[in-house]
Structures are given as C-alpha cells and as structure tokens.
Amino acid sequence: MKLADIFSNIQKSLLGRRRALRQSKGFLRVPRLRVNWVLLICMMPGLLSAATIKHARLWSAPDSTQLVLDVSGEVSHQLLSLSKPDRIVIDVMDVKCNVDFSRLNIKDTPIVRVRSAVRNGHDVRVVLDLRKPLKPRSNLLKPNEQYGHRLVIDLIDEAADTSAKVTHSVDEHTDKRNIVVVVDAGHGGEDPGALGPGRVREKDVVFAITKELQALLQQQRGFDVKLTRTGDYYVDLRQRTRLARKYNADLFVSVHADAFKRPDAEGASVWVLSDRGADSEMGRWLSRRENGADLIGGAGSVTLNDKDDVLAGVLLDLSMTASLKASLGVGEHVLKSVGKVAQLHKGRVEHAGFVVLKSPDIPSLLVETGFISNPSESRLLKTKKYQQRIAEAVQDGIQEYFKRTPPPGSLLAWDQQQRLLASAENTVSRYEVRRGDTLSQIARNHDVSVDELMTYNRLNSSQVRIGQVIRIPST
Numbered sequence: 001m002k003l004a005d006i007f008s009n010i011q012k013s014l015l016g017r018r019r020a021l022r023q024s025k026g027f028l029r030v031p032r033l034r035v036n037w038v039l040l041i042c043m044m045p046g047l048l049s050a051a052t053i054k055h056a057r058l059w060s061a062p063d064s065t066q067l068v069l070d071v072s073g074e075v076s077h078q079l080l081s082l083s084k085p086d087r088i089v090i091d092v093m094d095v096k097c098n099v100d101f102s103r104l105n106i107k108d109t110p111i112v113r114v115r116s117a118v119r120n121g122h123d124v125r126v127v128l129d130l131r132k133p134l135k136p137r138s139n140l141l142k143p144n145e146q147y148g149h150r151l152v153i154d155l156i157d158e159a160a161d162t163s164a165k166v167t168h169s170v171d172e173h174t175d176k177r178n179i180v181v182v183v184d185a186g187h188g189g190e191d192p193g194a195l196g197p198g199r200v201r202e203k204d205v206v207f208a209i210t211k212e213l214q215a216l217l218q219q220q221r222g223f224d225v226k227l228t229r230t231g232d233y234y235v236d237l238r239q240r241t242r243l244a245r246k247y248n249a250d251l252f253v254s255v256h257a258d259a260f261k262r263p264d265a266e267g268a269s270v271w272v273l274s275d276r277g278a279d280s281e282m283g284r285w286l287s288r289r290e291n292g293a294d295l296i297g298g299a300g301s302v303t304l305n306d307k308d309d310v311l312a313g314v315l316l317d318l319s320m321t322a323s324l325k326a327s328l329g330v331g332e333h334v335l336k337s338v339g340k341v342a343q344l345h346k347g348r349v350e351h352a353g354f355v356v357l358k359s360p361d362i363p364s365l366l367v368e369t370g371f372i373s374n375p376s377e378s379r380l381l382k383t384k385k386y387q388q389r390i391a392e393a394v395q396d397g398i399q400e401y402f403k404r405t406p407p408p409g410s411l412l413a414w415d416q417q418q419r420l421l422a423s424a425e426n427t428v429s430r431y432e433v434r435r436g437d438t439l440s441q442i443a444r445n446h447d448v449s450v451d452e453l454m455t456y457n458r459l460n461s462s463q464v465r466i467g468q469v470i471r472i473p474s475t
C-alpha cells in the first residue's frame with residue numbers, strides 16, 4: 001500500500017471510529033485494516049487502545065452516593081434509570097474491565113447489589129440494584145494529583161430534604177438559644193485537597209481537626225456545632241454554604257491546609273471574604289432573587305424577592321457589611337489564639353474571594369491550619385496531638401469572640417446581661433433613712449430620680465421610715 005493510501009485509510013478509520021463511538025457501537029463498524037491499525041497504534045498511542053476500567057470505589061454521603069470508576073482514558077457512556085425494581089444501568093462503551101464489582105463495599109449505601117457484564121463483546125454494563133429511587137448524574141473527571149481519568153456517577157436521593165431550616169436548640173433552664181457554629185472540613189471523597197510528603201492528605205487532616213473542634217466547642221456552654229461533611233465524601237462548595245444557612249449558623253468556619261510548590265512555605269492563616277468577592281456575590285444574589293428561595297438575615301430572615309432593586313440592594317449591602325465586620329472580628333480572635341500554638345503565615349487576617357466565604361448573611365472564616373507541603377508542618381499536622389492543639393486554639397478564638405459579642409437572644413447574651421446586672425449590684429450603695437429624710441431629698445443627694453429609687457427598691461409609695469435601707473443605683 002502506498003503511503004498516501006495508508007494515511008487516507010487512517011483518516012477513514014478515525015472518522016469511522018468516532019462515528020462508531022457516537023453510535024456507541026464500538027469497533028465493529030470500523031473497516032478492518034490491520035496494517036493501518038498497527039501503524040496508528042504506533043503513531044498515536046492511547047488513541048486506539050481500548051480504555052480499561054481499572055478500579056471502582058464508592059463514597060457515601062447522607063443524601064447521595066458516588067460511584068467512581070478509574071479509567072485509563074476518556075470513555076463514552078450512557079446512564080439509564082429504571083424502576084420496579086429501582087435500578088441504575090451504566091453502559092461504558094468500548095472498554096475492558098479489570099474490576100470485580102461484586103466486591104464493592106455497599107454497606108451503608110442505598111445500593112443492594114452491583115452486577116456487571118460484557119455487552120456486544122466490547123462494552124461493559126454495570127447495574128446497581130437500589131433500595132429506593134435515586135437520581136443519577138454522571139461526570140468525566142480529568143486527572144488530578146491523586147487520580148487519573150475517572151467516570152463519576154452520583155446517585156442523588158431527592159427525597160432527602162436538605163433545604164428545610166433547622167430551628168435553634170435551646171438551653172433547658174433559661175430557654176435561651178445556643179449559638180450555632182457550622183464547621184466545614186475542606187475537600188473530601190474524590191477530592192483529596194493538598195497532598196503532603198508521606199501521602200498525607202489534606203482531606204483527612206482537616207476532617208480530624210473539625211471533629212476535634214466540634215467535640216470541644218460542643219462541650220462549651222451555649223454552643224451547638226454542626227458539620228458540613230460527616231465522613232469522607234465530597235460536598236459541593238455552594239452546598240456547604242447552603243448547609244450553613246439551613247442550620248441557621250451564627251458562624252461558618254472552613255478548615256483547610258495549604259500547599260505551595262516551595263516546600264519551605266509555612267504557617268497557619270485566617271481568611272475572610274474580600275471586598276471584591278463581596279461585591280460580585282451581592283450582584284449574584286440580586287440577579288437571582290426572583291428565584292425566591294434565597295433568604296438573608298439568618299434567624300430573622302429577610303426575603304429579597306418582594307423588594308425593589310434599590311431596597312434589596314441596600315438590605316443586602318447592610319447584611320454583607322455586618323457579616324464581614326463580624327467575620328473579621330472572629331477572625332482576629334482566632335488568628336491570635338492560633339498564633340499561640342502554631343507558626344503564622346502572616347500576622348493579620350487575610351482577604352480572598354473563596355466561594356465558601358460568600359454567604360452575605362453568615363459571618364464566615366477559612367482557617368488554613370498550615371502548609372501540608374512543608375515537610376515539618378505536614379509531620380505535625382498528621383499527629384493527633386497537634387490536631388487537638390489547633391482545634392483548641394480555634395475553639396478558644398471563637399468562644400472569646402462570642403463571649404464579648406454574643407448574638408441577641410443567645411444564651412451567651414443572657415449570661416453577659418447577668419454579669420452586667422451582678423456587677424451593677426456590687427457597685428450599688430446603700431443609705432439608711434434618718435429622722436427628717438424624704439425620698440425626694442435622698443434622690444437629690446444621690447443624683448438619681450425618685451422614680452428610679454422607687455423602681456430599684458420596689459417601693460409602692462414615696463413614704464420612708466427611719467432605719468429603712470434604700471439601695472442607690474450607680475449612675
């Protein structure tokens with residue numbers, strides 16, 4: 001065969017192959033030109049050899065399950081959802097399979113059984129038998145630091161209502177509400193986050209720290225702590241802020257660990273939303289407010305969709321400004337307290353447009369607990385002791401801030417009020433009534449009004465008697 005013919009055949013083969021892939025029929029329609037195939041394989045490695053399914057794993061979240069297939073290259077696939085009985089069919093075209101699907105750990109998932117078979121001689125069909133109807137969604141992911149090409153199938157439990165607001169828990173003695181802190185462990189599941197020397201993974205380190213932080217803060221009077229992820233699975237970034245809103249959070253804290261190409265980069269840092277991030281987010285809320293579902297204002301929710309542009313803009317701006325101010329306030333306390341146990345990257349709270357910081361109604365922080373890419377910090381970060389110390393420091397900072405600035409109606413606000421009253425009580429002076437005294441005279445002498453004296457001493461009349469002790473409030 002002449003070289004020109006070979007190339008024209010190669011072209012035809014390629015076109016045929018593409019068409020075949022589109023029609024999900026695989027190799028069979030491609031003309032059989034052995035010589036050309038061999039040439040092609042030599043010239044374009046990877047293009048022709050059928051992909052292989054190398055591994056499979058399952059991640060289980062409360063309202064979704066994720067099946068991940070590691071594939072050796074890009075693959076085409078089809079999803080089919082069937083009922084009676086509920087099952088999902090995944091057809092992966094033109095692929096070899098090295099996975100025994102029956103060995104997947106389906107414990108704690110809505111999957112009852114996984115079956116697989118070869119179809120048409122070159123496709124692989126995987127069937128997931130389900131306990132209940134789930135909505136499938138698929139995605140082809142490009143290689144990252146840890147994994148190669150992946151076909152990801154999410155099974156979403158739409159019946160699990162994740163949008164309904166949760167009411168605040170209340171202290172049984174005082175009837176006052178607890179402050180809700182939502183703690184967010186970065187990354188998870190398929191997303192390992194930063195990777196450190198010795199296979200230390202950010203998602204594991206930060207999850208351990210958030211669990212510690214939850215346990216510590218939950219023990220404190222007046223706090224209730226929720227996690228955005230309770231295991232090793234990925235949660236969408238916007239979903240993390242939606243969860244904070246669902247829990248009526250007073251504070252959202254995302255926990256991460258940094259990585260940098262230079263291994264000597266080191267130190268913990270605390271981040272709040274940048275002005276630019278805030279501006280773009282407000283624009284997004286305003287343009288989306290017709291959708292109705294979005295509320296701002298946490299406990300005293302304000303809806304934006306019945307307001308005109310100007311008013312909605314002003315309300316949003318007020319809310320965002322207040323949230324940013326509070327974020328910075330907590331951030332400074334947390335940074336100071338973390339600085340006592342860890343090296344700091346910079347001596348001040350930093351600003352960035354991270355998606356998880358963008359709630360206009362919830363003060364939000366992101367804590368980078370150190371550089372996992374730095375060998376000595378990575379060594380520390382993976383130890384339980386250091387994780388505890390970092391968690392304690394973050395807890396201290398949060399607690400200190402809320403002790404000084406408790407949200408109205410909270411148990412800590414009530415505590416603060418009691419402390420103020422008690423200290424007022426201590427500074428009160430007492431006066432014993434002598435012959436000839438009148439209440440108005442006593443009031444004048446102590447620079448208070450008769451009314452104040454009567455209220456303070458719970459008097460029904462302005463008559464006083466000799467020897468009676470009148471408590472004088474400090475002015």
Ligand SMILES: [Zn+2]
Binds near residue numbers: 187
């Ligand atoms: Zn991270």
